[in-house]
Amino acid sequence: MILSAEDVYGGYGTRRVLHGISIQVDAGQCVAVVGANGVGKSTLLRSIAGQVPLLSGRVMLDGEDVSGQASSKLVRKGLVLCPEGRHLFSGLTVRENLIMGVTPLKVNAADTEFRIAAAAEMFPVIRERARQAAGTLSGGEQQMVAIARALVARPRVMILDEPTLGLSPIMTDTVIAAIQQIVADGTAVLLAEQNVRASLAISDFGYVIEGGRVVVSGTGADLLDDAAVVAAYLGIEAEIAAPE
Numbered sequence: 001m002i003l004s005a006e007d008v009y010g011g012y013g014t015r016r017v018l019h020g021i022s023i024q025v026d027a028g029q030c031v032a033v034v035g036a037n038g039v040g041k042s043t044l045l046r047s048i049a050g051q052v053p054l055l056s057g058r059v060m061l062d063g064e065d066v067s068g069q070a071s072s073k074l075v076r077k078g079l080v081l082c083p084e085g086r087h088l089f090s091g092l093t094v095r096e097n098l099i100m101g102v103t104p105l106k107v108n109a110a111d112t113e114f115r116i117a118a119a120a121e122m123f124p125v126i127r128e129r130a131r132q133a134a135g136t137l138s139g140g141e142q143q144m145v146a147i148a149r150a151l152v153a154r155p156r157v158m159i160l161d162e163p164t165l166g167l168s169p170i171m172t173d174t175v176i177a178a179i180q181q182i183v184a185d186g187t188a189v190l191l192a193e194q195n196v197r198a199s200l201a202i203s204d205f206g207y208v209i210e211g212g213r214v215v216v217s218g219t220g221a222d223l224l225d226d227a228a229v230v231a232a233y234l235g236i237e238a239e240i241a242a243p244e
Ligand SMILES: Nc1ncnc2c1ncn2[C@@H]1O[C@H](COP(=O)(O)OP(=O)(O)OP(=O)(O)O)[C@@H](O)[C@H]1O
Pocket: 012, 015, 017, 035, 036, 037, 038, 039, 040, 041, 042, 043, 044
């Protein structure tokens, strides 16, 4: 197991959002957390990534208790969050945004260039728009830059919060394919997505969250096959077999 959250309670000040959540991600896996708006998916991911304090419980990264550690430290240990809403520096160029992704690692210039070139293999927009201000890119292009900024840190685990939110169907497909490639290349992925079908379809395992708790879990395929789960928690209609 590369990452786990164990009995995590958390929230914002007196606002309790997470009520004892446990999840785990094995090396090489893509794991999805799904559920309706406001159930605590982002809070969970941000708590794991050191951006929201834990009230109790712990986060384990490759056998080490990293609970409450700052995100810059976690990046150096191989855990990177690609946040909802991308949070690019819109006035900086694409290239400068990518350099931000390696800053916590203190790698040398040659290594930085190598990492950016490798990310551009996956996302050609990085080369094409290298000197353009990130804020002038389309939403889909910005999402690719945001994922690339996480990728250049060479994480062992990448946490992706709503990477397809607001994207066109074509851009959504591109981002989903990129996530599959990242997993195939050996980085474990923890994914929160409103696009339930697409995320469970590429996930080895999924957790359905409701009210800050895991209510159902199973393989991505099993969750999608379970009509009751699909209807009750995921807000999408079960596919009804057409009559012969
Ligand atoms: N910074 C914050 N301060 C106070 N409450 C917050 C803050 N961020 C989120 N919340 C609240 O925490 C609860 C869970 O929000 P969270 O963003 O984790 O849900 P989510 O499942 O990711 O939903 P969404 O997909 O809509 O982002 C919500 O009630 C939300 O209003």
